[in-house]
Amino acid sequence: MDASILAYILNDDSDDEFDNIHQLPHRRPRIIRKRINWYYIYDNIDFQRRFRLLKHHVLMVLERIERKISYRTKNNEPIPPLIQILVTLRFVATGSFFICVADFCGISKQSAQSIVHKVLIAIAEESKDFIKFPCETNDLLRMQLENFNLSGFIRVIGAIDCFHVRIRSYGGEDAEIYRNRKGFFSINVQAIVNSRLELLDLVARWPGSTHDVTIFDNSRIKSRFESGEFENGLLLGDSGYACMPYLLTPLQNVNTPSEILYNESQIRTRTMVERCFGILGKMFPILTTGSRFWTPTRTMTLITACGVLYNISRLSTTRDVISNERLL
Known part of the structure; x- marks a missing residue:
């Protein structure tokens, strides 16, 4: 090739690649931060x-x-x-x-x-060790006595209820099953709580549109109660649940003093599950402000992990620990 032609090609300003070379993106310098413990x-x-x-x-x-x-x-x-x-x-x-x-x-x-x-x-994965129902007779009797001292209701092991964890829409054909009756997307979580406000059972796998009764009917804890595993132990629930031999709900039409006393004692005992939900939500605001994960599996893992951490925080005695209620 002639030298003059080669020089012309190399000096040609019409080539876009050479014209825009100064506009090519450059890799940003890597910043090494000091890790803070x-x-x-x-x-x-x-x-x-x-x-x-x-x-x-x-x-x-x-x-x-x-x-x-x-x-x-x-x-x-x-x-x-x-x-x-x-x-x-x-x-x-x-x-x-x-x-x-x-x-x-x-x-x-x-x-x-x-x-x-x-x-x-x-x-x-540690939930099997930190979120579990007592099975020993002595543990069951101890929990029943603690609940009786709380508000005079006998044979109660714990209170059951559900709460909604707000999520973002996952999209797809099944997106709307996560929309609950209040209009936002959520996962409906069932929990059973004792008088110490500890989680005894946690089910975090149902979309927000699922009714509380449906979750309980398909839960393992129901079959355990029906098989008599917890002897004469009782659960307390709100009026959304059906009254069963092991699950007691408030009376709808009260007429006698005994019925009024039953409702008062039942409601006072059942408030422990509401108190637990309040502390759990303030302790881990991600459960109330909303999870931004893109898959249900990660959100369910988050809920279970928060339950484990919550129960771990309840292990300390009041003598050497400032309670979560006062800190929050």
């Missing part, structure tokens, strides 16, 4: 206000799930399991965006998103 910065009170659990509760969670969330990498230093747990606790305690949680702990948004999903699964 708030466990060693706050005292027990300030730590609980921000992460909802006391420090020794966090260590308990760490001991149980550390093996599941630990990982190794050849490129850089991995995020320690303790910081992973704090990121997850901050996420459920604020209901904020992943980027806000990431900035709070000094990690990237992508890392925060991956960590939250992984840690929530690990915590939810």
Whole structure:
């Protein structure tokens, strides 16, 4: 090729590739942030206000799930399991965006998103040890006595009710089954609570349009009561449930003093489940402000994990722990 022609081609300004070379996107520089371990910065009170659990509760969670969330990498230093747990606790305690949680702990948004999903699964898998019905006779008698001392209702093990966890629409053909009677999308969660406001049973897999009775009829706990596993133990429910030998509801038309006394005692005892829902919602606002996950499975995992964390927070005695009610 002639040298003059080659020079003309190389100096030709009409080539778009060379004209727009200054407009090509450049990779943004990677910013390495300092990871902050708030466990060693706050005292027990300030730590609980921000992460909802006391420090020794966090260590308990760490001991149980550390093996599941630990990982190794050849490129850089991995995020320690303790910081992973704090990121997850901050996420459920604020209901904020992943980027806000990431900035709070000094990690990237992508890392925060991956960590939250992984840690929530690990915590939810511990539900079999932290959310369970007592089966021993002595435990059943103790719970019945505690409920009797509360408002004079005999043989009561716990109170049952449902609450709605707000979600975003998942789209698709089945999107509307998640719209509840109040008009927003949700998952209907069934819970049974004892006098200590501990969760004894949690069912978080039904769309918001499902009736409370349908959830109970298809739950494992109903078959356990019908088989006599809990002896003479009773559940208390609101008027939305059908009255059964093991599930007592308020009387609709009261005429005698005995019926009035029954309703008063039944309602006073049943309020423990409402109190539990109130504390649970304030403790983990993500359950009330709404989950932004795109799949039902992740939202159900979130609800179960919050139930486990809630029961862990109830393990402490009032002598050495400031109660969640006062902190919230």
